[in-house]
Amino acid sequence: MKIDSQIFTSIDYEKDGKQIGHLNVPQSLNTAGWANYFIPIAVIKNGEGPTALLSGGNHGDEYEGQVALLNLVRDIQPEQVQGRLIIIPMLNRPAALAGTRLSPVDGRNMNRAFPGERNDTLTGLIAHYVSYALLPMADLVVDIHSGGRSLQFLASVNMHNLANKEQMKEMVRAASAWGAPYVFIYEDVAGGGLYPSYAESLGKTTLGTELGSANQFGTEMLHIASHGIRNMLRMYNILTDKPFEPPAKASEVVAALEQSDYVMAPVSGIFEPFFELGDQVESGQTIGQIFSTELPFAEPTPVKIRTGGILFSRAGFPLIHQGACIATIVRPFSLT
């Protein structure tokens, strides 16, 4: 297939076996006039079957997916696959190397750059290649996220609330195979251009995740990422190393569908939370307070909420600025 992209690669997506390589993304630097930025990619293919497109590091400071996918590439052999795995562990590699959410090359958020353009900044060029070269091959799309520095979440596999209920049902089924405590249905409150939104719009079974964080990085979330994705791939018979096992405990399906479920800081300052993640909170309640850094002895500003439910996310770092999402509130969700 001829792909109209500035990015090229020596990877042959149609070839059986395990291939390790990179995407060559054109770049021109003061120190290297003719240059390519390398984005690592692996393809593991065996015969006919569905294609799963798996990525981590869309946000550079979220490492759970990067580690889970690096291990997947090392562990899985072609004879354990029926179909094809296309794996990009560090989608926004410049950001992953800098330990930042956004790319230091062009200052952009990869997860606001989709579908990207043929002539674009580095972040947009990668998004464009994923959109027009890789997504057409994919049946199943997984982009592993966590809270990074600025947010902390209860562990979830997530998706938008789609109008296409058949697609949605299949996505919830795929998400439930992970065995994460929650399947989380979210709305966009911080802009468009998301990778999952674009993949969902193409009708693909598309999953994201939010696995903990607030700069925490440990075995519990890594286990969900690593075990979850493998169990889901077994459910689709793409991975045949072991039989699929339904999770011992079913995920709770929850949603934050009201704008006011996303609580934005009314002022900048130091946020003191009054609740832990997982606590039940009520509409009208004060869930924390914000101390002014300029007038620290002034009365702190209360953070009142306008919806009730389970406290699902919280600011990952106490020094917050006005308008930052410092809490998300979810309620049980039923597809029917």
Ligand SMILES: [Zn+2]
């Ligand atoms: Zn993220």
